[in-house]
Amino acid sequence: MQSMTFRFALAIGCLLLGTGARASDEAPVYDLLIRGARVLDGTGTPWYYADVAVTGDRIVAVGKLPANAASKRTFEANGQYLAPGFIDPHSHAWPAIGEEALASAEPLLTQGITTVVLNPDGTGPVDLATQQLRIEQARPGVNVALLVPHNSIRIQVLGYQNRAPAAEELVRMQSLVREGMEAGALGLSAGPFYPPGNFSKTDEHIALARVAAQFGGIYTSHIRDESRYNIGLIAAVDEVIQVAREARLPGIVTHIKASTRACWGMSAEVIRNIDAARAEGVEVFADQYPYDASGTSLSAAVIPGWAMEGGESKLRQRLKDRALRAKIRASVAENLENRGGAESILISSNRADRRLEGLRLDAIAKQRKADAVDVAIELIARGSPTIFSFNMNETDVRAFMAQPWTMTSTDGSLLSEDNGMPHPRAYGTFPKKLRRYAIDDPVLTLEQAVHSMTGLTASIMRLRDRGVIRVGARADLVVFDPKTLRDNATYENPRQLSTGVTFVVVNGVVAVSEGRVTQERGGRVLSRARE
Structure with missing residues (x-):
């Protein structure tokens, strides 16, 4: 009886092992397959041709995959870079x-x-x-x-x-x-x-x-x-x-x-x-x-740091003080010159007056028949615009x-x-x-x-x-x-x-x-x- 039980168990075991072997031999079905790409793998090493397969959110295969590899979706790179x-x-x-x-x-x-x-x-x-x-x-x-x-x-x-x-x-x-x-x-x-x-x-x-x-x-x-x-x-x-x-x-x-x-x-x-x-x-x-060109706010580009203590509301108060305004103006003039002058500043966003967007500061000053330094200060006082600064x-x-x-x-x-x-x-x-x-x-x-x-x-x-x-x-x-x-x-x-x-x-x-x-x-x- 024990011999029959052993032989039965052995037969069942062999059957299960065979089933597992056949299952593992079946080709996987990938979620995505990118074929024929020139792979730049991110390490800086020279590109190489490969197929790349994805299952879920992971890369599961890289290399020359069989022509009959199954995938839910395939993208033919045709030599493009991956x-x-x-x-x-x-x-x-x-x-x-x-x-x-x-x-x-x-x-x-x-x-x-x-x-x-x-x-x-x-x-x-x-x-x-x-x-x-x-x-x-x-x-x-x-x-x-x-x-x-x-x-x-x-x-x-x-x-x-x-x-x-x-x-x-x-x-x-x-x-x-x-x-x-x-x-x-x-x-x-x-x-x-x-x-x-x-x-x-x-x-x-x-x-x-x-x-x-x-x-x-x-x-x-x-x-x-x-x-x-x-x-x-x-x-x-x-x-x-x-x-x-x-x-x-x-x-x-x-x-x-x-x-x-x-x-x-x-x-x-x-x-x-x-x-x-x-x-x-x-x-x-x-x-x-x-x-x-960099991108920043006009105030960050030209207003001295000390004038921003307390935030923008304090800056506006200082600009109303004649002596402080003169001191701020001197710094704005120096910083504007350091950035290449008013012609190097392009207004990219200005909620106070959208018509100024896309214009250079020197062009705005010319329109207003005013000094570019004073125009810059006035724009900042009304809500600093953002700029492109070509510097x-x-x-x-x-x-x-x-x-x-x-x-x-x-x-x-x-x-x-x-x-x-x-x-x-x-x-x-x-x-x-x-x-x-x-x-x-x-x-x-x-x-x-x-x-x-x-x-x-x-x-x-x-x-x-x-x-x-x-x-x-x-x-x-x-x-x-x-x-x-x-x-x-x-x-x-x-x-x-x-x-x-x-x-x-x-x-x-x-x-x-x-x-x-x-x-x-x-x-x-x-x-x-x-x-």
Whole structure:
């Protein structure tokens, strides 16, 4: 009896084993298969031909797959380039990305961007948990990661006071940074160029950055001076190096530039200093957009920092005081000249008078038969407009771009039609860099350029399983045609979508097909803890 039982059990076991073997031999049915692509895998290594298969939100196969491989959807790349989805480490897509009508992020997807990092320059909500919830409810078309904003924390604790925090106030600020990091932030963002961040000292940044470092976070800064407004460009970059060194975390000089004619050519010294810090063992990086004009508010560009103590209402009061107005005017004149004069300033958004949008400051002054300095002050007093400031040199742009520690960023906003003119970088940064600086007039190889948009950024931001094409990585992917890839946005007509990005996948969801946004939203809020 026992022998019969054993033989029966053995037979059943063999039957089950055989069934399992046959099941495992069956070819998988992928959710998506991209065939015949020239793969730029995000590491900077030379491209290679491969098929890439996706199941769920993961890449499950890379290589030459069988001709009969089954897939629910197949995209024939026909030799186009396939790269990891582009990552923008400096985006002003908030608050638009929290509004369902704009959260589809069409200007981003048509550039190949699949992930954005929000709250740069020290701006954005202090309550990251609520911000995350609002973004999730809007169903974003791209992935979103957050930073803890220093300027916003300073406003909450100190307002616009021009002083250092008391001991208990610093503890409160540190607690707010900790709460943000616990909510999943990637790190701390600062903007000591802007009030009230410009009232802070370096030791305050170090103390707060040390909290971010405890969570494996980063520190990124719109540096205190990109020209010679206060401490100067070199000293401002050195401040980021000091914070990174003393807080023991990666420091990022965000949208790196040598701004205004007085600093043209200083890229060489900045590069030497960053290279020296890195040789010393300090993690220092930069990000950059490939344009010769910055975008900011007119007040930030020309009003001296001391005049902004207490906020815009206090500035307006000071402008009514004859002696203070004269002092402010002298600084505005100097700063305007430093930026290249009134002809270098283009009004991009002006709620007080929409007719001024698209005009240069010198043209407005000519219309009004007034001095450009006085016109600038009057515009600021009525509600500071945003501007494009043409103050960079192509030699410096190319020098910074060539560095292996420079990422690609847009510094761009998602703006509704009633919010004026966005900077063209919001619509064209990534295609422009690939087209102009890697294909037509190379500063970088295509592999290096893509690395600066993907693997480099993911590694600095500690985004695991993104920024690379390999089995097990998240299925954030972009296919682009080098023959048709173009940035179409201009300063005069910036709301022009880029072309040549033919296929985009966000967490396995096809977001762009045949160059058109599908309205299938696959974006997620990314958390440092989960990533």
